Amino acid sequence: xxxxxxxxxxxxxxxxxxxxxxxxxxxxxxxxxxxxxxxxxxxxxxxxxxxxxxxxxxxxxxxxxxxxxxxxxxxxxxxxxxxxxxxxxxxxxxxxxxxxxxxxxxxxxxxxxxxxxxxxxxxxxxxxxxxxxxxxxxxxxxxxxxxxxxxxxxxxxxxxxxxxxxxxxxxxxxxxxxxxxxxxxxxxxxxxxxxxxxxxxxxxxxxxxxxxxxxxxxxxxxxxxxxxxxxxxxxxxxxxxxxxxxxxxxxxxxxxxxxxxxxxxxxxxxxxxxxxxxxxxxxxxxx
Numbered sequence: 001x002x003x004x005x006x007x008x009x010x011x012x013x014x015x016x017x018x019x020x021x022x023x024x025x026x027x028x029x030x031x032x033x034x035x036x037x038x039x040x041x042x043x044x045x046x047x048x049x050x051x052x053x054x055x056x057x058x059x060x061x062x063x064x065x066x067x068x069x070x071x072x073x074x075x076x077x078x079x080x081x082x083x084x085x086x087x088x089x090x091x092x093x094x095x096x097x098x099x100x101x102x103x104x105x106x107x108x109x110x111x112x113x114x115x116x117x118x119x120x121x122x123x124x125x126x127x128x129x130x131x132x133x134x135x136x137x138x139x140x141x142x143x144x145x146x147x148x149x150x151x152x153x154x155x156x157x158x159x160x161x162x163x164x165x166x167x168x169x170x171x172x173x174x175x176x177x178x179x180x181x182x183x184x185x186x187x188x189x190x191x192x193x194x195x196x197x198x199x200x201x202x203x204x205x206x207x208x209x210x211x212x213x214x215x216x217x218x219x220x221x222x223x224x225x226x227x228x229x230x231x232x233x234x235x236x237x238x239x240x241x242x243x244x245x246x247x248x249x250x251x252x253x254x255x256x257x258x259x260x261x262x263x264x265x266x267x268x269x270x271x272x273x274x275x276x277x278x279x280x281x282x283x284x285x286x287x
Contacts, residue, residue: 001178003030007108007138009037009099015065016114017074019143022154022283023112024080029182033085035106036061039098040090061088076153103138115142115277115284139175143283156183160255161233162190162246162276165221168261170229175287176259177231188253189225190236191218192245214239243279250282259285 008023010016027034038061062081069077091098103111161176163169173189180187193214218237226233236253238245250258258280277284 001030001182003032003109005033005035005106005108005110007035007037007099007103007106007111009039009095009111009113010061010065011114012038012064013068015068016116016143017065017069017072017077018154019112019114019141019283020065021077021080022141022143024077024084025154026110026112027084028080032109033087035102035108036086036088037099037102038090039095040092041095061090062086080153108138110139110141112141115144139285139287141283141285142277144278144280154256156180156185156256158186158188158253158255158257159183160188160190160236160246160250160253160258160282162192162242162258162260163222163225164191164261165218165225166261169225172259172261172287173225173229173231173233175285177229177233179257179259179285180233185256186253187231187233188236188249188255189222189231189233190238190246190249191222192242193218193237193239243275246276247279247281250280255282257283257285259287261287 003026006023006027008020010020023034026032066078066081069075089102091102099111099113102108156179159176159180161173163173176187176189179185215237219235222235222237225231226235234253236249238249246258249255258276260276273286277286
């Protein structure tokens, strides 16, 4: 893998520390540069973010992040950021356009950000995104968890990859395999079929014939995908609501990261893309 530049958009006055921890881990592992980006808003300006200038000048974004970490009782972030190459950018304008334009201009290898907050909600659902993301081959890492108790050291020991057997699934599987190999992690490929339950007299029932057909077909196609890519991985096949079943797969495999092609603005699995990103209990890497 060749991750040398990570674009890390942050929101003020309350930056999400979990994603910053995750970015610090990846930057340290890959010896990558972190580009800290803040797109100024009325809320951030009211909190003391400068109103002018592409460069931050005298305003220290890293110091502000560390102060917020200290307020939340997180004293480890300073150590994790120490020694990393970090560059700070401050721009004005639309959040979605700012993130995508900066990703292109900086030739970022990876964009990492939370999936909640006013700025990032707009990024995930903005109608501008599909138009601007064309030509940007940059994967996006999202983390939806906000509990302060979960802030801290991040590691990748188990990787889960969602595939739907479309052409893009090969790319997702290869990315997941490379990440798993990079961190010596266990890899599981997961596929979710349509639901196999129906309501009848007395409650809900599983259509066993339908289940056997769907699961059997998925098993054959999964074996074909593994053979074509040369990937060695465990397999999980479930049925039902995609985000819910993927969460179950993540818990069952103790996954630390989900890799998928589910960008809400395009790609396969897009029908459930936004729900997957916002409902997963682990970070989602959309490739």
